[in-house]
Amino acid sequence: MQHPAEFSKVIGIDAGGTKTDVALVDARGTVLATARGAGMREDEPRSVWLDRLEDLVARVGGTDERTVVSACMAHLDLPEEEDEFAALLRTRPWAGDVLVRNDTLAVLRAGVPGEGVAVVCGTGINCAGVGADGRQARFLAFGDRSGDWGGGNDLGMAALWHAMRAEDGRGEPTELVRALLDHLGLGSMREVALRLRDDRLTSLDVRHCTPVLLDVAAKGDPVATEIVRRQAEEICSMTRVAMERLGVTERGTTVVLGGSVLAARNPVLLSAIEEGVAAFSPSSTVLVTDTAPLAGAVLLGLDRLGAGPEPEQAVRRAVARGAVPRR
Numbered sequence: 001m002q003h004p005a006e007f008s009k010v011i012g013i014d015a016g017g018t019k020t021d022v023a024l025v026d027a028r029g030t031v032l033a034t035a036r037g038a039g040m041r042e043d044e045p046r047s048v049w050l051d052r053l054e055d056l057v058a059r060v061g062g063t064d065e066r067t068v069v070s071a072c073m074a075h076l077d078l079p080e081e082e083d084e085f086a087a088l089l090r091t092r093p094w095a096g097d098v099l100v101r102n103d104t105l106a107v108l109r110a111g112v113p114g115e116g117v118a119v120v121c122g123t124g125i126n127c128a129g130v131g132a133d134g135r136q137a138r139f140l141a142f143g144d145r146s147g148d149w150g151g152g153n154d155l156g157m158a159a160l161w162h163a164m165r166a167e168d169g170r171g172e173p174t175e176l177v178r179a180l181l182d183h184l185g186l187g188s189m190r191e192v193a194l195r196l197r198d199d200r201l202t203s204l205d206v207r208h209c210t211p212v213l214l215d216v217a218a219k220g221d222p223v224a225t226e227i228v229r230r231q232a233e234e235i236c237s238m239t240r241v242a243m244e245r246l247g248v249t250e251r252g253t254t255v256v257l258g259g260s261v262l263a264a265r266n267p268v269l270l271s272a273i274e275e276g277v278a279a280f281s282p283s284s285t286v287l288v289t290d291t292a293p294l295a296g297a298v299l300l301g302l303d304r305l306g307a308g309p310e311p312e313q314a315v316r317r318a319v320a321r322g323a324v325p326r327r
Helices: 046-059 079-089 104-111 152-168 176-184 189-197 203-207 210-218 222-246 267-280 293-305 309-320
Strands: 009-015 019-026 031-038 067-073 095-102 116-121 125-130 136-138 254-258 285-288
Touching: 009 046, 009 293, 019 046, 019 293, 031 046, 046 079, 067 079, 067 293, 079 095, 095 104, 095 293, 104 116, 104 125, 104 254, 104 293, 116 222, 125 222, 136 222, 152 176, 152 189, 152 203, 152 210, 152 222, 176 189, 176 210, 210 222, 210 267, 222 267, 254 267, 267 285, 293 309
Parallel strands: 009 067, 067 095, 116 254, 254 285
Antiparallel strands: 009 019, 019 031, 116 125, 125 136
16 A cells, blocks of 8 residues: 555554554654653553553654554454554544554564564464465464463463472472572572462562573473473464464465564574474474564554565664664
8 A cells, every 4th residue: 555645654663561662764764763661551441552652652753743653562362452442543643544453463574574474472472374365363362361371471480380399399300499599589489489479479570480491491401391392382383273274384484483482592492393383384484583573563564655675674774783672
């Protein structure tokens, strides 16, 4: 879709559960300004999201003119939710044209320009696929309420669970006990359990245990390795189903991996994912994108403008030199 000259800039938005990034970019792919703010909590009213975005857009100077707004948002897992939030954005005078997508699609666009499957594994987990004809394969991604498992919250809690059982004798011995206690600065897993019960350890504390798990797994600990391999199985399962829905399993496609857990490039996790995907789609390629999800949102906006390959390369160069936040 080619827009008239008044839509000569893009506001790219990557809104996750822990942070929100906004960039103002012109039609040539020049990054004019970026800003970062708080994430979007699922239990907040959408009006709060809108106010937070308006503040960030003002910080990058995007309220001065009508622009193409490309917003890739966490917690918008249904097409009707995307449409509802797009309608809210259109009430703002600076929003000339509005595109709202789930944030998983920003990761996909950051990795490939067209067909592919993206898996995001950060705070939680989600997957989305886009076919050559534009059809989408999506998941509800409501966490355990929709049958999902994975991401920093679940991995951190699984590491703590196994470490608690190892300490009291119900589970197998694991180096997770020592590593987690060192990380948390505590003397026993019993103390960890009491602090969790009393909310003296938060969900953020739990999530921050995930890098410890990945490190212990990379050193060969069997218990940690089993947890990480379970995460790989979940990622492969979502990928397989998305490919089947799009009809691309046999000929293969690109699987783009994003989110903080996958961006860590843990060798145990990545090798298990590559092996798993190869088992059901040998012609597919797995890649971890080094391009920021924010850049993916911007590229979707430039696509909307009808921009060509040169603006895209300008955006990717901006990412490479640090002008666009990576995570």
